[in-house]
Amino acid sequence: MQGLMQDVPLAIPHIFERAEKYHPHKGIVTATGDGVERITYGGWAERTRKLGGVLDNLGISADGRVATFAWNTARHLELYFAAPCTGRVLHTLNIRLFPEQLTYIVNHADDEVIFVDRSLLGLLAPLLPTFENLKHLVLMDDGKGDIPVDLNGHELLDYEELLAAADPVEFRIDDEHRAASMCYTSGTTGNPKGVVYTHRSTFLHTMGAMTADSLGVRESDVILPVVPMFHANAWGLAHAAVATGADLIMPGPDLSGPAVAKLIVGEKVTVAAGVPTIWMAVLPELKGKDTSALRAIPCGGSAVPKALSEAYREQTGLPIFQAWGMTETSP
Structure with a gap:
């Protein structure tokens, strides 16, 4: 016996239309050589x-x-x-x-x-x-x-x-x-x-990033994907931000420690994701800065050194969140 519930394709236009319809005043910040550009x-x-x-x-x-x-x-x-x-x-x-x-x-x-x-x-x-x-x-x-x-x-x-x-x-x-x-x-x-x-795999991965026991991406977040958009779809963070209406902070070409730290502090970033080498360079730049908005620091690409995670715990109150995935699994 077949059920009677509606059958809607799990497709990316639905994610896009949520941001367009429900969150048109939220937006995206892009860091450039001349400062930052903002668009809703x-x-x-x-x-x-x-x-x-x-x-x-x-x-x-x-x-x-x-x-x-x-x-x-x-x-x-x-x-x-x-x-x-x-x-x-x-x-x-x-x-x-x-x-x-x-x-x-x-x-x-x-x-x-x-x-x-x-x-x-x-x-x-x-x-x-x-x-x-x-x-x-x-x-x-x-x-x-x-x-x-x-x-x-x-x-x-x-x-x-x-x-x-x-x-x-x-x-x-x-x-x-x-x-x-x-x-x-x-x-x-x-x-x-x-x-x-597929549209389906991307949609489901987006929903997974929004669950409480993963990253729990939500509308109130300010998300900084330092992980490149060519690296396994930025670990799904770009799609998840658009789906929830979270603000996105795009770092542009300057991924240096000072530049990333400036964005974290200045834009009151709540979720910042990148590989271990990024966080090694950022850590000293955050010393003495207000990082109280941060709630998660996902890190993947390679194993996170315990010393690095503990250094973040000591300085920001947050250990690094070890993420794992594969290009083959969306990620």
Whole structure:
């Protein structure tokens, strides 16, 4: 006998629409070389819908792979949702992979477009001749970095100009098993292995991050994902923040101890997530500072040294929260 309850796809547009409808006045802070940029979820949602129009205008196929080569920023978050919410597949490229590995994964994933931060274009440009099916290259101007002369014949499109010329689109995903994003893991021998997340897996992971006995992400949080957005979907924190309406603090390119500590203190961060090397550099910068807003410091990527965790306990009153997951498990 079948039940009679409604059957709603567990799809990313539902997460997006919660922030758009219920939390339009909450928002995102992005650290830049010139200070911080702020945008509300309402403004972000409007731009994200127009970005869906950009993908249509560029002729990206219905399930085309949309690659990013970027830091943690509000623009990157727009891509996090515009690609899967229009049926495309987000592919976050790890900026720290060896050149030959980047070539392999761009070609293996069959990326049609790459959105790249200006400060990272110098790393990507020498590899453009090795990308077999790349159709478009879009620049997100974060204010720093020279534009290489040789782009292998690619026209360098401007993100903001494309957005200004696009119309907003409606988001609809009927099949929760549809691919939403891809991450390649280099944790094994041979070439990196591609992991394809579904809308359902992303939705369920988001709900898991909101449960009390995990991170318990909630509307009142101010979340700082120092973990890169190309590292297992930022451990799910970007999706969880949008789902709950928590404020997001994006660190941009400066991940130094002083810069991260300044954000923690200045923005009254409640959850800050990163790898052990980040927290080793941040600890001395927090000495004597007001960290009373912090309630959790998730740390993953490698085992947390006990001495580091205890040093945080002594200085902030909080031990480091040991997180564990795999790229293959969403994470």
